[in-house]
Amino acid sequence: MVFQYPMISVQACLDGILLGILFALIAYGMALQWGVMNIINIAQGDLVILGGYIAYFMYLYGIHPAWGVIVSPIIMYFVGIAIYKLVINKVVDRDLFISILATFGISILFMQLMNFAFGADVVLANSDYGTTMLFDSNVVLPNSKIFSAFISILFAICLVIYMKKSKLGRAIRATAQNARAAKILGVDTEKVYAATFGINAALCGVAGALISITFTIHPYMGLPYTIRSFMIVIVAGLGNLPGVAMSGMGLGVFEEFADYILGTEFRIGSVFLLLVLILVYRRFKLSRKREYLK
């Protein structure tokens, strides 16, 4: 099917790349907190969905949802700080499994609170951006997807510059390298951790607002986003931004093709299966390296 109708492949590729840029933005937040605080945040996807609901509510009250891209990260930053103060600061220097389980608890909590607050319907914020036709209108691209990819790239570039140039950015990078040394040299690591988690939540807010414009959101859809970002980070490695972008796009393309070939009901399943396969592949690669060292 894919080879018979090349336009479907083009469509899937373009869709996948635009989607993948969004995934890469979420994964960048994941990599940030993983690198700096050494925690894996299972609630990442739920923060994304919460950010999406903020944009959706702006849409309900008659404001154009694109403004959610600015409002949502601001609100989510404070949500992130609150989560850090309540839970995360108690698990930062503990076993990684504790952080996984604790954030799993937060994830369940958020999922259910969102279900109560916003209802269990699948919603989207309509942006009225129209569509772009390519190749004799064989390939249809909604402008909202192009807009969201553009905004994601913009935010990623801003963040990279901020990390390189600003004082807080340098403090965050120093803490990621060696928290103890940073502390000795006068970096308030507690503040750095809080800011990192806040920035991560803000990134999730941006991504969520964009997802609510381009796709749909639902209270229970958070976990797949966590798994996707985890997958992107382990494929790309920590602190490798081009790698994150590339593997994000690769994942997006994979998903679109899985959607076309296997059917929509297996889409999420194939993402999780891909995660297992990637981890297993990684394990065999590493074990070969270990044998070589022996």
Next chain:
Amino acid sequence: MNRNNLILYIGILIFGIAAPFIFPAFKVQLSILCVLIVLATTWNIQGGEMGYNSFGNILFYGLGMYLCASVQVGMFFPLAEWTESGGEKTFVHTPAQFFQGMAVGLVVAAVVPTIVAGLIGYSILGLRGHYFAICTLGLGVAAGEISGGIEIIGAGQGFTTPPFPDVGNLESRGEFFYFLSFFVLILTFIAVRGIYSTRFKLILNAIRDNEDKAEAMGIETMKYKIVGWMISAFFCGLAGGIMGGLVGYIDSTDVAFDGREMGVFMVLMAILGGKGTLWGPIIGATVFHIFKEGFWTFFLGWQYVALGVLIVVIVIYFPEGIMGWLREKYPQRFGEVIDEKDRKAQVELK
């Protein structure tokens, strides 16, 4: 085994046999408790003793559940037509067929997950730490999503297990499932207790404490890890098969591969009771089940919010669990001798 222990075991056994007659209204709850204890105890083999924190034991549980029900139906009737008819019963099992199917189904439900665990064990158990945890989480969710797309086992609309046959006594369904699950519980306890008194447990502990060192000492860690996982899978599959019959309805993501609920419960119960102890998961499961049922009744609708808060609180404030707390408080009971001088010195240091 000393005399006190023997009295304790006999007491529990008598209580277990008498329980459905003392509390006739709670038979289903007691059966679920037995299943929960089995799940927590077998999770503890990985999470507690081996140090491999798995979210994926739900895979074997769900697999067992689907297998048991499918075999029970498929032995006598065409499976596809059964699932298509949904709730309407065009086929009825006779009592003999039901029990025969259940027996064969449980055997299959125990054996197939064990084989699956053995097959995937080599690739999955090579992962360490959090990679293992996330990978098994992915396995559980993937299994749920994929089984939700397969037509012959009911796809998204679920699969009704055969109803309990009419044997002339209304109470017999509850009693049958209670004694079945209690039997599996005893089986699990004996097996796990047996394992924990052998060299096998020491090897598992060595893997937990330092896997590379254990390997360097000449232990084939991979072999023991796979065997440990297969033991868990065996009992998880059995528990799943019983639970499927008990609930009477199998849904791919809400009942069978319910990583959000049962998959977390087994981890939580083991941690609440105390990881890496024989009695910890049992105490943890009992406390958790009582608490959960009480909470679920009073805070209907808010149960998942409560569950989320509970997970966070337990993980942050009680990572050692009830047994760990007892051990710290009464170390003598656990056969630990405390050097008073050393203790004083440590207090002064603090």
